[in-house]
Amino acid sequence: MNPITVANNITGLYAACRDCLTFLSSPKTSDKAAALARADFDIQAQTLAAWALYWEIDSTGSEGEGGGDDTPPSPKLFHYLAEFHFRAGAMERALEAIAETLSNETQLFRRYGIAVEDRREVEHTLRRSPTWPSPNRSPLSRRGSDFSSGSASSSGTSDGAATWSTARKIARFRARMAIHAAGRWTVKDRYKMRGLMQVLQEHNDALYRACPDRAYESMAVAFAARGLRGVEDEEGLRGVAGSMGQHLSKAYCAANDSPTQAGYELLQDLAELKARARGGGGVLSPAQREGVLCLDAGDFSPHDPTALATLATNTQTGATVYIEFKSYLSAPGTKDTNLQESILRLGLLLRDSWTPIRFRTLHCSGLFKDASRGLIAFVYALPEGLSGNPPSPTENADFDLRAPESLNRHLHYPPRLPLGARFGLARTLLKALILLHSAGCLHRNIRSSSVLAFKTLDRRGSATGTPRIVVDWAGARLMDYGVAEAEPGSVVGLGVNGAGHGAGHGAGAPAAVLEHEFGPPTSLGGPVSGFPGLGPASPPLAAPSAADIARSQVEARRNAARDVYAHPAVRLRPERDYEAAFDLYALGLVLLEIGLWTPLEELVSRNEKPYMMREYLVKVQVPRLVPVVGQVYADVVRELVSLDAGGGEGMVGRVLRVFGEMGRAGE
Template sequence: MADPLSVAAGAAGLISLSLQLFGSCIKGFVLLSTARNLEKDASIIVCMLNFEEIRLTEWARRAGILTDDGTLDRRLNATAVEAALRQLRDLLLDTKTLKKRYGLALVERNSTQQQTVGLLEEADSISETPTVSTGISGDIRRRILSKAGLAQEPGVLKRLWWAAVDKEKISRLVADVHSLVSALWDHLDPWRHDDLLDTTRNIGSYLVSLNNKFDQISSLAEALKALQGALQGAQQSPTDIGLNNSVALAGVKALRVGLGEGEQQQSAETPKRQTLLNKLEPLTRLKLTNFKPLKREATMGLAEYDGNVVFVEKKSLDPMTRSKILPRAQNLAALLNLPKDETFHSLTCKGIVEEGGMVSFVFNHPNPDSAGEPRSLLELFSAKDGIPPPSLTVRVQLALRVSCIVQNFHRTGWLHKNLRSENILFFPSKDEADSHEKLLTHPVLAGFAFARAGAPTEISERPSADPKRDIYRHPAALGEPAESFSADMDTYSLGTVLLEIAEWRSLRYLVDSVVDVGAADVPLNRLAEVQPFLLRGDGKGGTSKLRVKMGDIYTQACRGCLGAEIKEEDPREGNAFGASPSVLDLAVRHLERCRI
């Protein structure tokens, strides 16, 4: 990891105002700390100032000022931060104010008594002063001042002496310095909470991914639940949210491992499979009646089961692979039956019904009182049947919710393989009949017909060829794939949906300059040109207007999913566990940082 106090960036380019002001504050601390002729009581006061210097330096590190480029974290209000630093600088360096307000007189030592020395030499000499102790070394001060462009300033700072010290008044100086430093920390607190949320999620996710035996992961889930329970009763914090996510993830993985789907599958786990499957409601095809397919998707629709309205997804069973696909369908049903975190919003599966060459996933309707037909995201884009383009805020929130659903599905160890706006559903309730924006807060992931566990050895079913749907697929997943389907291919499909949400328009119209999906015959090589067209971001349609409409952060998230390089928006000190986040994880973090 690069030294956070590296001076390379400061020497190579322009120095930010925040860094200059911070460096001036450190200069002020050096001035006061290295002044001579201290009595014992005054020496204690200076030690207190040294603690404030330590706090300010740690704040600067967390605020991004001591990163390689020396720029303030863009989430912070630069105007407020610079105003506080300017006040602190003036407080420490204005000798007239020091004398008038705090009774602190500093005078130059006669040059005949001692040769003058530079500011940086004073920074070194403090550690040699027996009456003063500090956690900021002269070397750190030197590098900070050099980074701030203050190392070679014209003129030589004379060695100063304390000519007069009023203990009570100088205590006020310490209190005023403390107040300004605390104000800077208070401004950082909300973003520190965000960092805590990221850290909590990372720790929980890492611990869950580290354990691959049913007993281990079940014990971890119980431990996380206990910690969650201990925090209940207090106002919800980022830590609580992160724990909720980790508890849900641990429970889902415990189920997946128990079903025998882990890559490090243990033979001893398979007896638990039947116990877990028994949690599904035993269904009979005689009670499943009155199936009514959706307008644009014949394999999904509403039906009745035992007199109650349910949502059904149908899947064909190939006789040649039935023995392998049917257990997979059972496992998926058990997975979707499990209670899930609010960020993993999918319908609750009651169970499956097999009839002829089909298997039907039967889901509880989320709004049984209204039991209305769901609308797909693709339908909502339609000028005729859709809704007016929602606000930028609503679109960003929708993109984040959909991304989190896919992220959590991947964390269970499964791949969707059929991500597109047609499979993002919304179930209107009576209260949402006149509120389009409220409807968009509850997206549901559907279309699991081709979903499978993520292990490369898993048998993979090829979706039927349809250009209108193939434009959502990664080029390597078209035709007869040359490589096994991967999570990044799902992430690519998510990127196309994020683009649609940004433009509030179907993908087919955004790529029509490359491929006409309504043509009688669309060759695969034309479909394969969609990804490079989207990544180029030029011409008409595609991502050409994405940055203007949605801003830099959203654009990075969307393009990252589509295959462009994606980096941390605000780099931290790195992952303590050494685990690299996936492209989807980085995209979610970017979307979480969007501020409208």
């Protein structure tokens, strides 16, 4: 069958299914006794919506058969079905089954214990004059000219018959729902109701299985991001997490091979993380403070006492750890209580056991305070990439073996990452940032020097089986979070809607920003010691004083306007509220670096006017990606670099679609 015909049919069936689930998940169309059932219907509705978002089917839908008069079939869906035509039947059958199950009143009542009541006159009217599609308005005639890939003619007899058959089904589903929409539904038998949810789950699973394997992750991310949309208070977030936990505990959702389960688990985790970030009205309780500031500064011996990012030895256990210092001093060198609160709340978030998994950070063991210098240290456990007993921490070589390598450094020295590894790294970073934003948080310091990777043992490619030490870019981490001054009650500058003020390049600014706009984390006295490739270890220097740190912060503010990773709007007005779009813009620049395998300082000049620099990147540098990493990757970078402030919900949808496209990069 013509792929255009099939794509139109699937679009129309999706719209019918969406309308059925909207009716059953709305509190306006049900009684109070149906509250629990509505929550289950809403989960199935969001599962279906995530599928539609991946295929770029218009989320607003359309009326009529075949997807609507003004809505062409999704090009993405069309091209997929043109190549994998055998998947089309599975998609149509799954959508037809969902629509039939939810619109058939007799089946709903007898088999699943749901009754639709109080429909007044509309049922009699619609049954006398049902809405049937006109044979002269086939979906084939609408937008077929938009696709010129040599598909079969739309005038074929078999295609016309199939389209007519599907159009009649869609019209029948809509006629039924028009009757239902005039009434209210209620649950008559809760035991039977469980069977309905199991059937819907099976149909949605079948719909997902008709998609390519790479789509599962994109749909899981979309499901979780949409599930947290508009939920900001702690109680509501705890409710979302609890609802997903209950749903996951049900027998029909516990199957290990369910392609939808990953989305449910992701939403549960993100809801818990967002609730933690939002909890307590922005002020930590004494118990929370004690739980975060749980380490003693005397237990750690930094490899470089002058560095704001360094390896250190835990003198109690002998373990090597990674430490990042953040200052809570204001520019005059005085303590900023609000900033200190923001840093501690960031620590509370990073200490959560799910944060390293979902946000691609290292596991934060805890924090300690260096009051003499106005610093708070974040102590991270190193990944278990190198096996065997840890060597003596007294030799520089041992630290070099465990030290992270920044992406910025790797861009300057061979070898280049293979294309497959570059695609994987780019997708990993984009996913981590989308999840971070979905949880209501901002990074504030995206740049290639914030991406760290650690060494691991690799036995592949060795004839003797002797392992070799390699840098594990597949396990790269997004580190060095920025922290900005926050008003009382705000959250670590974590709010996507601009909670917290400033671009993060002032008080509390991370190591990568305090000294240099381009390069890897630097110390107040020289390059970070123990990081291979970042220059020789500097001789021991006195630890910087609070005054030194304050002066560095003032200099950082001056340099904010020249920070090429900062969005043009931030460079022109550094004091403005920070937004999610600014993180995504910076990530677009990092993906540009990864694609071209060239550091940003070689692509642009920091002295160029901000918006002119962006225009140059989009028109000159982004097209250079096409022959290297392909058109899909270039389109993703262009989309991210073109984002502006105030994108709102439209920006969220664009970013989720971009992530879905990223899975096709390299094909």
